[in-house]
Amino acid sequence: MLYQYFPVRTRARNMFVDDQQVIDEHCALPANVKIDKKIIPVNIDLPNITTGNPQTIDAKIAAEVLTVPGNKQWMVFVNGFSSSIALWAYQRKYFLENGWNLVCYDQIGQGESSRPQDVVYSMQGHAESLDALLTALKIKDFVLFGLSAGGMITQEYAIRYPEKARAIVLASTSYACKGKLKLLLDTFENILTSALPDQDKLQLFYQVLVSNIFSGSFVDSFQNYMAELIHANVTRNTIPGLLGAVKGLQGFDRRDDLANIKVPTVIVGGEYDALFSLTDLEHMNSVIPNSRRVILLGETSSHALVVEMFEDLNEAVLHELQRIHVGSGNHFPVGVENTFAATAVPEHLSLSLNF
Numbered sequence: 001m002l003y004q005y006f007p008v009r010t011r012a013r014n015m016f017v018d019d020q021q022v023i024d025e026h027c028a029l030p031a032n033v034k035i036d037k038k039i040i041p042v043n044i045d046l047p048n049i050t051t052g053n054p055q056t057i058d059a060k061i062a063a064e065v066l067t068v069p070g071n072k073q074w075m076v077f078v079n080g081f082s083s084s085i086a087l088w089a090y091q092r093k094y095f096l097e098n099g100w101n102l103v104c105y106d107q108i109g110q111g112e113s114s115r116p117q118d119v120v121y122s123m124q125g126h127a128e129s130l131d132a133l134l135t136a137l138k139i140k141d142f143v144l145f146g147l148s149a150g151g152m153i154t155q156e157y158a159i160r161y162p163e164k165a166r167a168i169v170l171a172s173t174s175y176a177c178k179g180k181l182k183l184l185l186d187t188f189e190n191i192l193t194s195a196l197p198d199q200d201k202l203q204l205f206y207q208v209l210v211s212n213i214f215s216g217s218f219v220d221s222f223q224n225y226m227a228e229l230i231h232a233n234v235t236r237n238t239i240p241g242l243l244g245a246v247k248g249l250q251g252f253d254r255r256d257d258l259a260n261i262k263v264p265t266v267i268v269g270g271e272y273d274a275l276f277s278l279t280d281l282e283h284m285n286s287v288i289p290n291s292r293r294v295i296l297l298g299e300t301s302s303h304a305l306v307v308e309m310f311e312d313l314n315e316a317v318l319h320e321l322q323r324i325h326v327g328s329g330n331h332f333p334v335g336v337e338n339t340f341a342a343t344a345v346p347e348h349l350s351l352s353l354n355f
Contacts, residue, residue, distance in 0.1 A: 026310070027089050029066070030096055036065040042132040044108075046119040049247060055119055061133050062112035063105035068096050074139055076103040078130070080148035080172075081245060082209065082237060084111035087147070090310035098318055103142070105133055107153070109241045117240040121248040123156040130157055131164070143321065145169040147306060148275075149245075152252050158261045159254065167264040167324065169317055172273055172303050174280040176253040181275050184212060185250050192243045202234040205242065209233075212274050215302040258287040264324040265291040266317060270301035270309070292320045 029035075040061045045054040064085060075095055077088045085104040092102060106113040108129055109121050130153065134142070144165050146154030151173025158168050177185060191205050210226055211219075219226055265288045269281040278295065285293040294316045295301075300308040 027093060029093055030068055032068055033096055034067045036067075038063045038065060038137065039112075040133050040136045042129045044125045044128050044132070046108075046116065046125045046244075047122055049118050049120050049244060052120075057108075057114075057116050057119065057125075059108055059114035059116060059129070061105055061108070061114075061129055063103060063133060063137070065137060066092065066096060066102040066104070068101065071096070071099050071101045073100045074103065074142035075100045076105075076130075076134065076139070076142050076144050078144055078146035078150035078154050079105075079107055079110060080150050081249065082110070082233065082242060083150075086111075087306060090306060091145075091314055094314040095318070103134070103137065103139060105130075107150075109245050115238060115241040116244070117238075119244055120251075121244040123153060123248060123252050124160070126153045126248070127156040127160050131161055134164075140164075141166050143167045143169065145171070145317070146173065147171045148173055148303065149249055152249070152254075155254050155258075155261065156252075158263055158265075159257050162260070162262055165263050167266070167321060168261070169266045169268065169321070170284065171268040171313070171317075172270060172276060172305055174276045175255045175258055175284055177250055178253075179277070180212075182250070184208070184275065185246050188246045189243070189250070192239050192246065198239055199234070201239060202237065202242075203230070206230045206233045213302065213304045215272060215300050215304075215308060217299055218302065218304075218308050255283075258284060259289070261288045261291075264321075266294065266320045266324060267291055268294045268296065268305070268313065268317060268320075270303065270305050271295055271297045272299065272301050273303045275303050290324065292324050294320055 040063060042059050042061055044057055044059065046057050047053065048055050062085075077085075077091065079085070079087050084106055088104055092104070095102060107121070107126055109115050142165060144154045144157060146152070146169065148171070151170040154168050154170060155173075155175065158165055174181065187208060188205060191201055191208070194201060196204070207230060210230055214226070267281050267284050267288075269276060269278060271278070281293055281295070285291050296305055296309050296312050296316070298309070302308050305313045
């Protein structure tokens with residue numbers, strides 16, 4: 001494949017440094033940041049998980065609004081599947097220091113937000129609750145940055161509310177539930193509806209999920225972290241909530257609506273993403289007007305780019321947003337190569353992240 005290479009090689013040290021150094025350098029927020037924690041009531045219709053009939057749900061969305069004096073632009077982070085605000089630990093400082101105010105929020109079924117039972121967390125419901133949140137916060141002229149399932153919600157939002165977002169970023173995602181993702185979600189449904197004890201269901205669910213998200217080298221390097229990550233998710237998630245999220249993703253298919261995404265779009269993916277192929281990104285790039293495509297390269301270019309290649313991802317997204325706003329789409333993807341070679345990997349490294 002032909003690439004236009006990113007003009008500035010990033011450091012790409014990623015996780016292969018002392019943990020306190022990682023936290024201080026990449027996660028410690030600016031001293032002048034203001035963090036407002038919000039709980040926003042929303043009223044949405046979600047399908048009953050058995051009958052499909054709509055149910056009106058009174059829910060609450062938990063959000064954090066981060067502002068820095070002088071920052072004029074707004075970015076809204078849209079979490080991935082079974083995630084939380086903590087997913088963006090390695091993005092927040094970078095974008096705050098580069099002129100952006102941020103909105104981070106937990107979707108229905110995530111983190112501190114409501115987790116209604118016996119309903120499907122539909123893409124329409126996610127888009128409507130996101131719009132209700134931004135309306136309540138009076139946030140306008142924003143960029144949506146969606147990862148994985150969050151990228152699907154971002155597409156849904158851009159199609160349903162074509163005049164509201166300034167631009168969108170679609171990272172590690174696709175335009176439909178198909179292929180490996182469909183197989184994975186069907187497996188999740190089988191696990192969650194099986195006769196296994198609930199604790200065993202959750203343990204197996206997250207073992208399968210983690211094995212599909214990270215690269216093999218990352219898993220080998222941070223085995224203790226993988227175990228901690230699985231344990232944390234088993235502890236704080238519920239089977240009804242996970243089943244509602246799985247059902248919501250299984251029906252997603254916007255392949256016939258991509259051309260209706262009119263806002264400038266940055267499409268980012270990893271060369272070795274186990275869930276989404278590079279052809280998915282190529283198709284989105286070819287159909288969405290004024291879109292740019294970035295492919296992160298190297299053995300750690302997995303589905304979890306926000307962690308494994310966070311420096312590359314952050315710089316590439318910022319760079320491409322700046323280019324796309326002057327009307328510059330691309331036909332050949334921009335390639336970003338991870339050139340950092342780790343000399344020593346700590347045996348025990350506690351990462352500041354909780355999916």
